[in-house]
Amino acid sequence: MTLAILFGGSSYEHEISIVSAVTLKKVLGASHRLLFIFLDPERRFRLVDAAAMKSDHFASGAYKKDPVLSLGAGGFTLPGGLLKGSKPVAFDVLLNLIHGRDGEDGKIAGMMDFYSIPYIGPRLEGSVISYDKLLTKLYARELGIGVIDYRLLRREDPRPDDLEYPLIVKPLRLGSSIGVSVVRSPEELDYALDVAFEFDSEVLIEPFIEGIREYNLAGCKTSVWEFSIVEEPHKEEFLDFDKKYLDFSRDEKVREAVVDETLRERLEEAFKKIYDPLFAGSLIRCDFFVREGEIYLNEINPIPGSMAHYLFDDFPALIERLSSHLPAEAPIGVDYRYIHSIQKAKGKA
Structure with a gap:
């Protein structure tokens, strides 16, 4: 089986996704043929050679020389030259390995479903x-x-003064513990909230239970x-x-x-x-x-x-x-029966 690993994305967890992809190359490389598709910070899909799958390939900017892919009905394609057509990038299943925004918020799921690409990963509803x-x-x-009990706080809300400590502050839509703080006194709260609000406009406050x-x-x-x-x-x-x-x-x-x-x-x-x-x-x-x-x-x-x-x-x-057990959208047949019936009734059939 050929497995395409999709990673990167425009996310605070971009680097985590790269680390995950490099790790899975070691874990799956002996048992599967792997392709690596990198969603760069500018949201361009790039085909990365397996030999280049090292963290410094991305940190150095060398990935900018990797070919840019197009996404359309049926999958990804490599653009051809003046005399050649585009070339499909063939694989059996795509593995969505983009952490955070793009990968986990439903954007990738929506695109994969829209273009009928089989993929391992959360569907749209689960992502949301x-x-x-x-x-x-x-x-x-x-x-x-x-x-666990919680309180939702928005950036424009007044800072609460009725909290019990210790507590934990979390950005609402972020993983990998980015922006998360344990707060043990009122004096620490403002700083923790400022950090969390750098990453999201809403945060959750929960009791930190020892x-x-x-x-x-x-x-x-x-x-x-x-x-x-x-x-x-x-x-x-x-x-x-x-x-x-x-x-x-x-x-x-x-x-x-x-x-x-x-x-x-x-x-x-x-x-x-x-x-x-x-x-x-x-x-x-x-x-x-x-x-x-x-x-x-x-x-x-x-x-x-x-x-x-x-x-x-x-x-x-x-x-x-x-x-081998991926869900797929049921096809919907469109035959324009309703429009035809209206046209016929109007004598325009």
């Missing part, structure tokens, strides 16, 4: 729900899954439900951007969390409710909190860093199976 942390919480509550347990579970639905191991991240307070940058580049399997079978089953049941049907065709990771036996959804990662490959025993085989 998971990209916005407020919508994620509302979605989880509708499913009967708990969420000692809460966090568990990550990834998976997808093929012909059956397929789950990863349960991971319990070990961190000081939370993984900041620098730690996640390094974390996404890992290519070894992580240690499984020590959880009893009952808790694992409850996490899997919560995952199923979240996944089906909005995230069909995706491999997602859900980050849960557990406190006093209650499960809370913290975040849906519709395109997890490096696709959370390190949580699975045989990630290449999983990608192969998922590629």
Whole structure:
């Protein structure tokens, strides 16, 4: 199978996406033929040679010499010269690996659906729900899954003076812990809000609960439900951007969390409710909190860093199976019957 990996994008998480793509080259390169399509910061699609898939190829600007692709019905094409037509870029399935804006907000999903390109990744509805942390919480509550209490604050709103500390401040539509701060006193709040508002016009404020347990579970639905191991991240307070940058580049399997079978089953049941049907065709990771036996959804990662490959025993085989179970839009036949009937009634048939 030929797999096209789409990465980059116009996003604060642009570099994270590059790291994920370089990592997946190592993880999938031995089992799949890989093509790499880079969405540059100016939103041009470029075909990158596999041999050039190193971080400095992008940081140095060398990618600007890579050929620009066109996107249209059926897929991507390389433009031809004066005497040659465009050449299709052939692949079986595209893997959407663009973190943040463009990749996770629905733009790429919309384009892939519009041009009937088979792809692994969140569809439009799942993208919209998971990209916005407020919508994620509302979605989880509708499913009967708990969420941590929160307050929404807009840039133009007055700064609140009735908060309990410690708390955590998060930009509403951003991942990789960019702009996130733990605030332990009122004196720290203004700075934390200023940082968060650099990245988004709206932020969420949540209580920061000491000692809460966090568990990550990834998976997808093929012909059956397929789950990863349960991971319990070990961190000081939370993984900041620098730690996640390094974390996404890992290519070894992580240690499984020590959880009893009952808790694992409850996490899997919560995952199923979240996944089906909005995230069909995706491999997602859900980050849960557990406190006093209650499960809370913290975040849906519709395109997890490096696709959370390190949580699975045989990630290449999983990608192969998922590629064979992708949803597709049902065709709609348009025959202009209604217009013809009107014209006939008017005697214009």
